Amino acid sequence: xxxxNLLTSIDNRVLTITINRPDKLNALNKxxxxxxxxxxxxxxxxxxxxxxxxxxxxxxxFVAGADISEFVDLSVEQGRSLAQAGQAVFKSIETxxxxxxxxxxxxxxxxxxxxxxxxxxxxxxxxxKFGQPEVNLGLIAGYGGTQRLIQYIGKxxxxxxxxxxxxxxxxxxxxxxxxxxxxxxxxxxxxCLEVIEKIKTKSPKAITGVINSVNAYFENSxxxxxxxxxxxxxxxxxxxxxEGTSAFLEKRKATFTGK
Numbered sequence: 001x002x003x004x005n006l007l008t009s010i011d012n013r014v015l016t017i018t019i020n021r022p023d024k025l026n027a028l029n030k031x032x033x034x035x036x037x038x039x040x041x042x043x044x045x046x047x048x049x050x051x052x053x054x055x056x057x058x059x060x061x062f063v064a065g066a067d068i069s070e071f072v073d074l075s076v077e078q079g080r081s082l083a084q085a086g087q088a089v090f091k092s093i094e095t096x097x098x099x100x101x102x103x104x105x106x107x108x109x110x111x112x113x114x115x116x117x118x119x120x121x122x123x124x125x126x127x128x129k130f131g132q133p134e135v136n137l138g139l140i141a142g143y144g145g146t147q148r149l150i151q152y153i154g155k156x157x158x159x160x161x162x163x164x165x166x167x168x169x170x171x172x173x174x175x176x177x178x179x180x181x182x183x184x185x186x187x188x189x190x191x192c193l194e195v196i197e198k199i200k201t202k203s204p205k206a207i208t209g210v211i212n213s214v215n216a217y218f219e220n221s222x223x224x225x226x227x228x229x230x231x232x233x234x235x236x237x238x239x240x241x242x243e244g245t246s247a248f249l250e251k252r253k254a255t256f257t258g259k
């Protein structure tokens with residue numbers, strides 16, 4: 001399907017979602033967030049999609065933040081509704097049963113940083129920059145940024161970045177553990193596809209189990225160890241488990257079908 005602010009394509013079972021508002025440095029407005037949520041929902045039910053890449057158009061910006069023009073004159077309740085809608089979409093990315101990689105090709109600030117953190121992996125170009133500068137507007141992060149940044153880099157540095165609005169570069173983000181890889185910009189998509197190709201050789205059922213179990217660690221309302229037990233047990237009912245163990249014992253490479 002077509003979108004107003006997104007470009008989408010599927011190649012070799014990889015869905016690439018490109019946020020396409022170059023005149024706004026790909027800033028997230030309400031419509032764009034809604035479309036991202038719909039694209040993820042469609043990908044979940046599409047057997048032709050095995051993995052997802054989210055990136056931004058151009059070479060300067062992944063997502064430079066939220067579209068502040070939409071914030072003017074919002075009431076308290078309207079602000080709450082905006083945050084709830086954004087968090088719901090970003091949660092759908094985080095809990096997506098298929099691996100989602102953020103290909104960060106420049107600025108990832110505010111909502112852009114929050115979007116990258118909702119993805120399972122972050123592969124970034126060497127010109128990427130990250131930050132939660134909402135305090136400069138008299139705001140705080142509203143799409144999950146106060147929670148996820150702590151998960152990735154710890155309370156000490158996360159609260160500093162949120163309170164100062166400071167921006168960090170790609171190498172600093174790598175050292176802090178916010179991103180997985182830093183590569184030259186012209187190698188960004190190549191690196192994303194390299195990682196995806198490695199993941200695609202594994203059982204899709206097992207990959208979903210990994211996503212569910214790791215996410216459970218950060219859910220206060222659930223026992224992550226119990227989720228792991230359940231996901232581990234579910235693997236034994238899959239054809240992929242039978243194939244994986246047979247291949248191991250027969251000293252050959254496994255061919256997984258996702259069943």
